[in-house]
Amino acid sequence: MLTSHIDLGKFRAGEHLQREWGFGGQRKWRDGLLLLAFFFGGVGAGQFLISTLLIKWPLSALIGLLIVLIGKGAAHILYLGRPSRFWRIFFRPQTSWISRGLIFMTIFVIFGALYLAPDLGFDWLPWSSTSATGIVLWIIAAFASLCMMVYDGFLLMSGRSIPSWHNGIIPLLFAIYSLDSGIAITSTLSALSGKIETVAEATYIDTLVLLAVLASLGVYLLSMAGISPAARLSLRDLLRGGVAPFFIGGTIIAGVVVPLILIYLASSISYLELALNLIAVAGILALLGDLFVRHSILKVGYHLSPI
């Protein structure tokens, strides 16, 4: 635990940073696996949803599914202190968001795979992605993917003694970022594989989501200004402290502002190949922004003083 001695008006000694989740905890890189699990979960769920809903691209949806299954699954299991007991996590969904998250993930992977299977060579199955059964499978998988996008926000929000996490905007922020990442990775893959035929279709939705990300980040920062001394400490760390390079540089500038500029450039130039490359770069930067925002929020989790 790290007690801070910074004078911030009503600051009370005893506020301390959480050091359990995210990089820099007792187990150094291994504690950072939780951050990667949140990141892969958001990216994979977002990619599946966008790939199946907007562009009907089974291969991209499969990549999203694998990001969740392998990336998120492995990161979560390796993060645990006792990985061999992970199966116990299934049994407390009534009160624990970790249990709920694992159940959402399992439903998402199973129903997502069943939905995609006929389009990926398993055409002997008695349903197709457009049949009634296929649509039901998609609805369940899409619902589970939406739950995965918001559950890690609720997970953080449930910590009542960490004001920078116990904030109603967090689940929304994480969900918007998941969508942003889903769009980013899908548009990057589309641009690189030549699947996008017109630049306008890729840039319009990218711009909308990036603006939504910017707005939700603004609301998050404003909401922390007056809550409590611990929240103000978090805000200070985000904007001026050690986390500022990740938050200002990585999240806001590299993750939102630069992609918006690149997308604007892509939509205004007539050379298609260059425009697609700009879209791909913007997508990669937006993905990095997602990783940095989750990292920054985990890093500034100050517990209120226990006394």
Next chain:
Amino acid sequence: MVIDLRRCIGCGACVMACKVSNGTPPGVFWCRPVWREVGKYPYARIEMIPVSCMQCKDPACQKVCPTGATQIRPDGIVIIDYTKCVGCRYCMIACPYGSRFFLDKERTYFPNYKTPFEEVKYKRFQIGTVTKCDFCIERREVDKLPPACVDVCPTSARYFGDLDDPHSEVSVLIAKERARQLHPEYGTDPSVYYIMG
């Protein structure tokens, strides 16, 4: 439990007694001092408040535990079943009092050497799990003694008893001295009360 801060002299004997009695590894403090500044210059002073697991009646740690490793016994003590804990540390995030500790690896007080004392005491812990104060269950159940921190306090600032019994010493003290819980606004209903100085 009731802690009378008017009597507490901040000697830290409770912290040491806890470590000796429970044999907790380095860095793990089931009972720990939290310091705060009181008053203004030239009358400012530092005050120590001993904080341990509050044994909440509605504990946040128990609610968030994904495996049911954190349980409430019939007598109200919150315990951890180390055989069920997966080491996710969600409980550490949820606990408003910072009373939980993660055993990331085996740590000894002497480099690369476990004392005979540690050999015995460390048997109860499991690496990769979370640990916390249990109001000295073994002392109370086997030896019929109060928790070590209560027993050792040189100023008798700690009182231990049954909060459900309105005639017990602790219940009477809470009513008479208007003892209060730390952060009642979290709704966890802690079972440790403080008589403020």
